[in-house]
Amino acid sequence: MNATDRTPADLLRSALAADPGRPLVTFYDDATGERVELSVATFANWVAKTANLLQGDLGAEPGDRLALLLPAHWQSAVWLLACSSVGVVAAVDGDPGAADLVVSGPDALDRALACGGERVALALRPLGGRFPQPPAGFADYAVEVPGQGDRFAPFVPVDPDGPGLAVGGAELSFAQLVERARADAAERGLGPGSRLLTGLGYDTWEGLSAGLFAPLASGGSVVLCRNLAGLSPEALAQRVESERVTHSA
Template sequence: MTPAQLLAAARTADPASPFLTFYNDATDERIELSLTSFDNWVAKTANLLQDGLGTEPGERVAILLPPHWQGAVWMLAAWSAGLIVDLSGNGAPDVVVTGPDTLDEAVAMKARDTLALALRPLGGRFTTPLPAGVLDYGAEVPTYGDHFAPYVPVAPSDLALAVDGTELTAADLVARATAVGLDAGARVLTTANPAAKDGYLDALLAPLAVRGSIVLVRNPKPERTDRRVADERVTHP
């Protein structure tokens, strides 16, 4: 099985179920994505990669995003399109995805394609000009379809992640996610980054593997934790 197949199975089983609830305590932003909504964002992004940028399976993408729901979208979109997410910080990626705070770092990587996310509510576009050659994800992605079909099917044996000197296949990722051992339907509260090596399991794949859900908090205010656990019916604080 692959991460994309995990998402498809969960969406098919309960499409309206909340999957990812995102809070930014610095701005009081809250957004909740059902499995259908999350899958639509993944599909649009994967279509942008495949049809808009012409990526091919086996190419590498570096994701320079803070803890954010769009980081989770990008991870699943890259895997859906057969790309290798490179969390090693080494090498030369074909595609770089960046937020506003890492624009200079992303441009310096000189990838074939660089996309920037404003990280505004509802996936809004930038309100200021971007460096030459950098695409505004918020402006590009809305034109792509809500359903994705890879031209080359992704196999469980295909490489999917480079991290800590190790390259993992799609099947390896599913096995690692299952091995975390969350209870079925777990609702996980986390501040980990789903697009980083310390969070791709706990803040994304492990809950997905048990058809659970995620409450992801950026810039957390500790005094809000107890109330949030109760309000969001968190089972794994």
């Protein structure tokens, strides 16, 4: 990563320039058996499409607040980077009633209706599948995102010192987020080629850092596991070996 990178979107651009083919996010859902691996290039493509949806179709602007009501999931990671690409504040598990727009998983749709702005729903089905029946009052992400452009350019340059992330009662600018992610990566001993396995949720900074930002800031990758508690010790050991895990959280 480059020392001049000051936003998560900068970190992703540097990762793309350095080695687009390497894995960045490997996702497991141990309740469904799903496994998805996204290279830097594939992840960046999802981010570009989502940022285009956010900026274009949803009309989001820098400083707008997005309530992100999603669990630890590869698509949640995409939304976090899309927000930083546009300059939108990602309020993780934030109040939809106080947000300009909301992005919700299937378990939070009732709560998300409190948002008076644009609402997007994610089914969180394997392979990014759509809802069998679209939820009333929401745009289905899986329907809206495929047709978006593969390249993204913000209408307004993102201010690294602008508000970027709200989680667990704390708010960070984009630059502060990058600084903390770098510090966490150094503390964990992460570097290029590191593979961090985590079962932490995305509702705390620790979970977000381990599950996305610290690996991204260090040139490493993450093995993001949802519903990990149901996995046997033997199966977990096998995953650590097969995924070439070097660190865990």
